[in-house]
Amino acid sequence: MKQTTTTRRMARFNHYLFIALFLTAVGLIAWLSTHYSFEADWTHSGRNSLSETSSDLLATLNAPVKIEAFVREEGELRRQIESFIDRYQRSKGDIEISFINPDLNPQRMRELNLGNGALLIHYQGRSEQLQAINEQNVTNALRRxxxxxxxxxxxxxxxxxxxxxxxxxxxxxxxxxxxxRKGFKLQPLNLAKVGTIPGNTELLVIASPQLALLEGEVALIEGYLQRGGNLLWLTEPGSESGLEELINSLGITKLPGTLVDTNSSKLGIYNPAIVVVPDYPFHAVTSNFTALTLYPQSVALEFEETNDWQGKPLITTLTGTWNETSEISGAIAMNAEDGEREGPFNLALALTRTMEGETTNGETTNQRAIVIGDGDFLSNSYLGNGGNLDLGLAMVEWLSHDDALITIRSRTASDTTLELSNTAMALIGFGFLFLVPVGILSAGLVIWIKRRKR
Incomplete structure (x- = not known):
């Protein structure tokens, strides 16, 4: 086509108009990107997005969530936490996260008993700590x-x-x-004064009474258990302060003496009356729990299943323990003639009982109780040792039926690996090394020849 001055001007105008429209479109896209966002997870299993369960839970939260992350300023861990919490922020805009350098706040770290990488989640005046950070743990913490x-x-x-x-x-x-801090309300209960256990009591705690309870007080506790109440009982070596029949009705017998542990000296603990427990039987309370716990001045428990109660060991000692019936001082050794026996022993038992009748949603009522042969491990003196605090909280959560939490399976792609035979790999290698270069050269040669013929 013959080009004239007019056609050249029109072509130049169209060229400039295209550039102007293109730059305008780029500018509009840039402006829109600062005001709106769109993200899509194209992974096979959606493993970079929250599960539907977590998203549904966030939709029910009608108040802001504040998250404190105790992590050092530099390092990959901080970026991982930011990226992980961003998934929650995309579903709920009023989730606020702040980072606290543990090196600059050692006092608070000691008070909260936190380590580097921990989260402290706040919601409606309650808070919960998390050390292991994943979707299941964070979502369940928000649910609680x-x-x-x-x-x-x-x-x-x-x-x-x-x-x-x-x-x-x-x-x-x-x-x-x-x-x-976890949302429980505490109420001291003097049965001699009030004469009843309130009906809204979710959990009754008996923490090492030193004086004998009256028969009427024991009867009130028995009535509470008959109505399906849950119980946490911290007992000690010695008498049961008038509660002997009650502990027997649960199918539990206390062995005489105080437990001693020869393993504790290997950890630099030179008091044999402190029992060290590193491993735990399988139970909902101890699921994924691996921390060491300490039990000073404890007593061994035996369980015989009754018609009503079913029991499982919750805490067991190692070998190298026995029930010392004499005074613990100087050199001690097990003496079978005094009724002393070698462990392992049960230190705590988890009991369940199916109650008659059903709940409003048609499920059978399940009553729970935990009896522990030590009260010191949750005391102010020993609570910060090892995993004592976390285990105590896990017990209360199980007793209050807070173990029925959301299970979120880790989502991984089904095709993360590509397996090829030797023949297939040889063909691919031959193709990229020879066929592809030859094809490109041939195409170039054909184009060159055609242009030469014009």
């Missing part, structure tokens, strides 16, 4: 924090029990504070 309704824990007093609000060394004040 969002539970509506008051959850009352009543603890006996009036007989020298360990107090869940006292700061004395032998008391359980620090443990009680952690329970309140």
């Amino acid at each position: 924090l969002s539970r509506s309704g008051d959850r009352w824990i009543a603890y006996l007093e009036g007989h020298g029990e360990r107090d869940l609000r006292s700061e004395a060394n032998h008391a359980l004040g620090s443990f009680g504070s952690e329970l309140e």
Whole structure:
């Protein structure tokens, strides 16, 4: 086509118009990208997005969520946490995350008993700590924090029990504070004064009474258990302060003496009356729990299944333990003639009982109780040792039926590996090394010849 001055001007105009429209479109796209966002997860299993279960839970949260991440400023861990929490922020815009350098806040790290990489999640005045960060743990923590309704824990007093609000060394004040942070409400209960156990009590705690309970008080506890109440019982070596028949009705017998552990000296603990437990039987309470726990001045428990209660070991000692019936001082050794036996022993038992009748959703009522042969491990003096705190909290969560949590399976692609035979790999190699270059050269040669013929 013959080009004239007019056609050249029109072509030049169209060229400039195209450039102007192109730049305008790029500018509009850039502006839109600062005001709107769109993300798509094209992985096979959607493993870079939240599960539907987590998204549904976030939709029910009607208050802001604040997350404190205790992580050092530099390093890959901080970027991983930012990327992970961003998934939650995409579903719920009022999730706020702040980073705290543990090296600059050692006092707070000690108070909270946290390590580098831990999260502290706050929601509606309650908070929960997480050390292992994954979708299942974070979603379940939010679920626990969002539970509506008051959850009352009543603890006996009036007989020298360990107090869940006292700061004395032998008391359980620090443990009680952690329970309140998780949303539980604590209520001291003097049965001689009130004469009843309130019907909204979710859990009754008997923490090492030193004086004998009255027959009427024992009858009130028995009635509470008959109605399906849940129980956490911290017992000690020695008498049961008038509760002998009650512990026998649960199918539990206490062995005489105090447990001693020859394994503790290997860890630099030179008090044989402190039992060290590194491993745990399989149970919902100890699922994925691997921390070491310590038990000073403890007693061994035996269980014989009754018509009502079914029991499972929750904490067991190692070999190298026995029940010392004499005074623990100087050189000690097991003496079978005094009724001493070699372990391992049960230190705690988890009991369940199926109650008659059904709940409103048609499920059978399941009653739960835990009896522990030691009260010191949750005391203010020993709570910060090893995993004592985490195990105590896991016990209360199980007793309050908070173990029925969301299970989110890890989502991985089904085709992350490509397996090729030797023949296939040889063909691919031959193709890229010879066929592809020859094809490109041939195409170039053909084009060159055609242009030469014009």
